[in-house]
Structure formats: structure tokens, C-alpha cells
Amino acid sequence: MNSAALTVNDLHGWYGESKALHGMQFRVGRGEVVTLLGRNGAGKTTTLRAVMGLLRRKTGEIRYGDEEITDRLPEYIARRGIAYCPEERSIFASLTVEENLLLPPVIADGGMSVDDIYALFPNLQERRKSPGTRLSGGEQQMLAIARILRTGATLLLLDEPTEGLAPVLIQQIGTVIGKLKQSGFTMLLVEQNFRFASKLADRHYVVEHGQVIDTVEATDVAENIDRIQNYLKV
Ligand SMILES: Nc1ncnc2c1ncn2[C@@H]1O[C@H](COP(=O)(O)OP(=O)(O)O)[C@@H](O)[C@H]1O
Ligand SMILES: [Mg+2]
Numbered sequence: 001m002n003s004a005a006l007t008v009n010d011l012h013g014w015y016g017e018s019k020a021l022h023g024m025q026f027r028v029g030r031g032e033v034v035t036l037l038g039r040n041g042a043g044k045t046t047t048l049r050a051v052m053g054l055l056r057r058k059t060g061e062i063r064y065g066d067e068e069i070t071d072r073l074p075e076y077i078a079r080r081g082i083a084y085c086p087e088e089r090s091i092f093a094s095l096t097v098e099e100n101l102l103l104p105p106v107i108a109d110g111g112m113s114v115d116d117i118y119a120l121f122p123n124l125q126e127r128r129k130s131p132g133t134r135l136s137g138g139e140q141q142m143l144a145i146a147r148i149l150r151t152g153a154t155l156l157l158l159d160e161p162t163e164g165l166a167p168v169l170i171q172q173i174g175t176v177i178g179k180l181k182q183s184g185f186t187m188l189l190v191e192q193n194f195r196f197a198s199k200l201a202d203r204h205y206v207v208e209h210g211q212v213i214d215t216v217e218a219t220d221v222a223e224n225i226d227r228i229q230n231y232l233k234v
Contacts, residue, residue, distance in 0.1 A: 083153030110151030138169030
């Protein structure tokens with residue numbers, strides 16, 4: 001097994017008095033793509049927010065490599081090289097594609113240049129002068145991912161990057177994630193689209209009621225398709 005990039009042990013988390021995480025447990029090896037699969041409300045987004053330091057009330061252990069980061073602030077965690085691309089695709093609508101790319105601070109060595117990013121996302125280069133408001137859903141999603149690559153982060157937390165996108169765009173996002181994996185990025189991917197996730201991930205964790213209830217390695221996906229689809233059925 002690869003050395004661990006991220007290890008989450010017995011993680012419990014709350015929004016005020018309401019408990020959302022009930023002992024989350026998983027690991028992501030260096031260079032791996034790992035998914036959190038599960039229905040709406042299972043606790044996937046909350047888990048990403050906890051790793052990023054955005055969920056304040058929590059117990060348990062979150063380790064980044066050898067370092068415990070459970071109680072660190074988001075700014076610290078970002079500086080250590082973890083970046084979060086939320087479901088809401090937060091881009092600046094009034095700025096152009098290129099301005100959006102130039103805005104995020106480079107906080108670690110090895111952040112991609114704007115040219116590197118255009119090589120990875122040719123359609124963003126074509127749209128470099130377009131304001132955020134004029135982008136399609138797919139272009140917005142690519143821009144949101146591209147922005148976090150500027151920072152120099154090496155562990156990417158991606159929350160449902162394919163949500164609401166047409167099949168051809170889902171395929172493009174898949175190509176980008178494949179290329180990022182080849183370049184050595186580590187990714188924790190939240191998905192409800194299992195067909196998409198199954199082509200990319202080394203391991204899948206099924207999340208229900210704020211816990212991991214099943215783990216499926218990529219090599220075992222084929223014989224467990226029905227079981228996995230069953231978890232995701234509404
Ligand atoms: N800001 C919030 N305040 C209170 N409860 C929340 C908040 N965000 C999410 N929750 C609750 O936490 C649980 C997990 O939600 P979430 O992590 O968003 O699930 P998922 O991403 O798997 O759809 C749900 O019961 C949800 O209603
Ligand atoms: Mg979510």
C-alpha cells in the first residue's frame with residue numbers, strides 16, 4: 001500500500017447540536033484517487049469540510065501524512081497543501097476566466113502556472129476573456145478545479161464535480177482527473193455518479209449516516225456492481 005496522504009479515524013462531527021458524522025474512518029494513499037459514495041445527506045460534504053478545517057465541532061483524528069491536523073484552522077491546512085473545491089463551484093462571476101485563475105494566492109511550491117492550466121483545460125484557454133457569468137456549467141466546474149491547482153496543493157478534495165453536467169462534460173472532467181492522477185496529485189472525490197467514479201478511483205468508501213459502511217477496492221468493483229448500486233438507490 002502507498003504511504004498515507006490522509007488518514008481519518010473515528011471522526012465525529014456536529015452542526016450545533018445536530019450530529020452529522022458518526023465515526024468516519026478511511027485512508028487515502030499518496031497518488032490515489034479515492035471516492036466517498038453515498039446518498040444525499042450521508043455526510044460526504046461534511047467530511048470534506050472537516051478535513052479542510054471548516055467544520056469546527058468534531059472529535060477523532062485527521063492526519064495529513066504524519067501530521068495531525070484535526071484542530072488546525074483552514075488557512076493552516078491550505079498552506080500545508082490541501083485544497084477544497086466545493087459543490088457550489090465558487091468562482092467570481094464578474095471576472096474573466098483568466099482573472100479567476102490569477103486571483104488565488106499561490107501558497108505552496110509547485111502551483112501550476114496559467115499556461116500549465118490551459119494545457120490541461122484547452123477550453124478554458126479558448127474562453128480566457130469570457131466573464132464567469134457567460135460560462136456553461138461544465139466550464140464553471142473546470143474553472144473551479146483549475147483555480148485550486150494554482151495554489152500548489154497536492155491533495156485535492158473535490159465535491160461532486162460532475163453534478164448536473166451533460167455526459168460529454170462528465171467525460172472531460174474524467175479526463176482531467178485522470179491526467180491529474182498521472183501527474184501525482186492525490187484526490188478525495190465525493191460522487192453520486194458511480195459509473196464515472198468507478199473508472200477513476202483506486203478505492204470506494206460507501207458512506208451512510210455519517211459512517212463508512214462498506215469499502216470496495218477498484219479490483220473488486222466488477223463483481224460488486226449490484227451491491228454498490230444498491231447503496232446509491234434513492
Ligand atoms: N450547515 C448545516 N447545518 C446543519 N445541518 C447540516 C448542515 N449541512 C449539512 N447538514 C446535515 O448534515 C448531514 C450530512 O450532510 P452532508 O454532509 O451535506 O451530506 P452529503 O454531502 O452526503 O449529501 C445531513 O443530515 C444534513 O442535513
Ligand atoms: Mg454533499
